[in-house]
Amino acid sequence: MDDILQLKNVSKTFGEVAALHKINFEVGANEIVGLLGDNGAGKSTLVKIITGYHPPDPGGEIYWKGRKVDHLSVAKARDLGIEVVYQERALADQQSLWRNIFMGRELTNRWGVLDLGGMRNETQKLMNTMMGFTSAAVTPDSVVKTFSGGERQGVAITRALYFQAELIILDEPTMGLSLSETKKCLDFVEGIKKAGKSAIFIDHNIFHVHPVADRIVILDRGTIAGQFKKNQLTVDALIDRLQRLAHTGTLDISPQTAA
Amino acid sequence: MNSAIEAEAKRPQAPAVRRHPLARWARRYALQIGTVGVAFVIWLVFVIAAPTTFLSFNIYNALLVTTPYFAMVAIPLTLVIIAAEIDLSFGSIMAWGMTGFDVVYLNTQNFWLGFVACLLFGLMAGLINGLIVVKVGVPSLVATIGTQFFWAGAVLVVTNAQGIGLTFLQGSILHEGLVGRVGGALPMQFIWMIIIAIIVWFLLNRTQFGAHVFLTGDNVDSARLMGVNVDRVKITCFALVGLAAAFAGFVQSVDLLFFWPTMGQGNFLNTLAAVFLGGTSVFGGTGTIFGTFVASFIINAINPGIVAAGLTQYYTQVIYGFIVVVSIALQALLRRRLS
Numbered sequence: 001m002d003d004i005l006q007l008k009n010v011s012k013t014f015g016e017v018a019a020l021h022k023i024n025f026e027v028g029a030n031e032i033v034g035l036l037g038d039n040g041a042g043k044s045t046l047v048k049i050i051t052g053y054h055p056p057d058p059g060g061e062i063y064w065k066g067r068k069v070d071h072l073s074v075a076k077a078r079d080l081g082i083e084v085v086y087q088e089r090a091l092a093d094q095q096s097l098w099r100n101i102f103m104g105r106e107l108t109n110r111w112g113v114l115d116l117g118g119m120r121n122e123t124q125k126l127m128n129t130m131m132g133f134t135s136a137a138v139t140p141d142s143v144v145k146t147f148s149g150g151e152r153q154g155v156a157i158t159r160a161l162y163f164q165a166e167l168i169i170l171d172e173p174t175m176g177l178s179l180s181e182t183k184k185c186l187d188f189v190e191g192i193k194k195a196g197k198s199a200i201f202i203d204h205n206i207f208h209v210h211p212v213a214d215r216i217v218i219l220d221r222g223t224i225a226g227q228f229k230k231n232q233l234t235v236d237a238l239i240d241r242l243q244r245l246a247h248t249g250t251l252d253i254s255p256q257t258a259a
Numbered sequence: 260m261n262s263a264i265e266a267e268a269k270r271p272q273a274p275a276v277r278r279h280p281l282a283r284w285a286r287r288y289a290l291q292i293g294t295v296g297v298a299f300v301i302w303l304v305f306v307i308a309a310p311t312t313f314l315s316f317n318i319y320n321a322l323l324v325t326t327p328y329f330a331m332v333a334i335p336l337t338l339v340i341i342a343a344e345i346d347l348s349f350g351s352i353m354a355w356g357m358t359g360f361d362v363v364y365l366n367t368q369n370f371w372l373g374f375v376a377c378l379l380f381g382l383m384a385g386l387i388n389g390l391i392v393v394k395v396g397v398p399s400l401v402a403t404i405g406t407q408f409f410w411a412g413a414v415l416v417v418t419n420a421q422g423i424g425l426t427f428l429q430g431s432i433l434h435e436g437l438v439g440r441v442g443g444a445l446p447m448q449f450i451w452m453i454i455i456a457i458i459v460w461f462l463l464n465r466t467q468f469g470a471h472v473f474l475t476g477d478n479v480d481s482a483r484l485m486g487v488n489v490d491r492v493k494i495t496c497f498a499l500v501g502l503a504a505a506f507a508g509f510v511q512s513v514d515l516l517f518f519w520p521t522m523g524q525g526n527f528l529n530t531l532a533a534v535f536l537g538g539t540s541v542f543g544g545t546g547t548i549f550g551t552f553v554a555s556f557i558i559n560a561i562n563p564g565i566v567a568a569g570l571t572q573y574y575t576q577v578i579y580g581f582i583v584v585v586s587i588a589l590q591a592l593l594r595r596r597l598s
């Protein structure tokens with residue numbers, strides 16, 4: 001079996017709200033999965049179950065490379081090789097850039113003492129290569145609070161890519177980005193594909209998702225309404241189906257995963 | 260790594276501004292430098308207002324003896340406040356630890372066992388604070404006001420509100436080691452204050468735990484999303500304050516050779532004032548051990564300063580309260596301006 005991640009029968013209820021209902025979802029090795037769905041469809045909730053932030057309701061099962069994972073936690077997911085660019089970016093505003101990059105995964109020497117020099121140097125390297133800061137006043141010790149929206153996203157994306165994850169999840173990474181920054185972000189997603197890794201890419205803009213995704217999964221009010229291999233549908237056909245989904249509440253092709 | 264990144268790497272970068280190393284250093288330690296500046300100005304004011312007091316050796320000797328009593332608590336309390344929580348129960352825990360000593364010593368006649376019991380009682384009280392806040396979800400302000408009264412009451416119940424003399428400790432290794440004089444001059448409690456400051460500074464600035472204290476206090480949701488065990492961080496902070504409060508209570512009692520069941524109640528304002536004057540943000544996420552260390556001496560110099568200036572001691576409380584309110588108000592204003 002090729003899938004690196006499988007969710008089986010996963011549900012998530014918040015009090016009265018059923019955010020996810022009996023989801024079966026998988027991500028293949030070196031596959032980019034585009035996840036589409038309306039506001040409140042449950043996309044971010046699905047992400048947070050995969051990252052161990054939310055435990056699924058009893059009965060749901062998570063498999064990583066064919067092995068069942070019990071009691072997934074965020075730290076455990078990161079150890080497995082899952083990194084995320086969260087929709088809310090998950091930065092600590094008053095902290096320095098290097099503290100944000102290494103948040104929750106600080107480098108230590110073999111006595112468990114923080115490797116401050118190492119983290120500052122790595123951050124400086126990342127700034128020069130990946131983050132594209134145009135302001136020369138920014139150093140690894142700069143506080144993230146003063147960064148622009150695009151720079152903040154850059155930090156979150158860089159952080160997710162830095163740790164050489166096997167599966168990178170991007171939850172609306174292009175939200176609020178300029179055209180050139182969006183282009184860069186989409187390049188990053190293609191880079192993930194070329195590097196042989198997998199990704200889940202969430203974006204409300206179909207024109208962003210369609211070109212980079214291998215497969216598109218459509219989530220609707222907590223259930224998977226359908227999924228397509230990219231070559232099964234053109235962008236126009238996809239938009240058409242989505243519009244009809246919004247009106248009729250059903251997707252007009254049955255859920256399928258062509259082998 | 261990948262093509263996009265490589266392409267990005269080739270993009271011309273804006274030239275980096277080369278700052279003088281001293282300027283960089285000043286920027287990084289702006290808060291600490293500010294604290295020292297404030298301390299120096301206040302000291303100058305005291306010297307000018309009451310030269311006979313503040314140019315004599317005695318006042319500094321007194322400051323070295325009594326500042327550690329509360330600074331040893333203020334230093335770990337800094338961690339709790341950086342983690343965006345508060346502990347108001349440390350005063351009672353000081354006496355609760357001594358109650359542990361009291362009970363165990365009376366039953367075993369072994370003051371070493373009593374000392375260990377004191378620390379364990381403090382640690383336990385701190386852990387309970389942490390568990391109430393984290394696992395039950397009670398805001399720490401309310402939870403620790405509750406435990407403050409609870410432990411203060413428990414002390415009175417167990418000791419029957421009777422103080423105990425500790426003259427039997429005089430001359431013991433414990434006495435010499437905690438409150439003796441190094442070279443006949445430097446009080447041991449000051450050495451312990453430095454040791455505690457170094458340990459807590461190291462924890463905060465050189466360990467993963469410390470990094471997580473900053474992250475937890477800055478943005479608890481982000482910290483959780485990135486895998487920080489926020490609950491464990493907070494419980495550890497409260498436990499450290501409990502442990503340190505019991506130790507400080509023991510040091511104070513051994514120095515006075517008497518345990519007053521109401522001990523610690525008078526330490527409430529000066530301890531908190533030291534943390535906030537030291538620049539630690541009540542909103543969490545920022546603060547320094549160095550600031551608390553220096554501010555503890557400023558706070559403790561206010562009382563003798565007021566007396567020497569010919570005012571009544573009642574002003575001390577007014578000024579402590581004033582310092583707490585003003586330093587928190589400044590933080591609030593600064594925060595509003597930056598956001």
Ligand SMILES: Nc1ncnc2c1ncn2[C@@H]1O[C@H](COP(=O)(O)OP(=O)(O)OP(=O)(O)O)[C@@H](O)[C@H]1O
Pocket residue numbers: 014017018019037038039040041042043044045046087
């Ligand atoms: N922690 C929570 N507590 C209660 N309800 C929640 C929580 N998180 C999400 N929900 C609810 O679950 C549903 C799905 O939310 P989710 O954030 O997964 O949607 P989404 O598909 O990511 O939407 P968007 O496109 O707006 O980001 C919503 O009704 C939301 O209100």
Ligand SMILES: [Mg+2]
Pocket residue numbers: 043044045087171
């Ligand atoms: Mg979302």
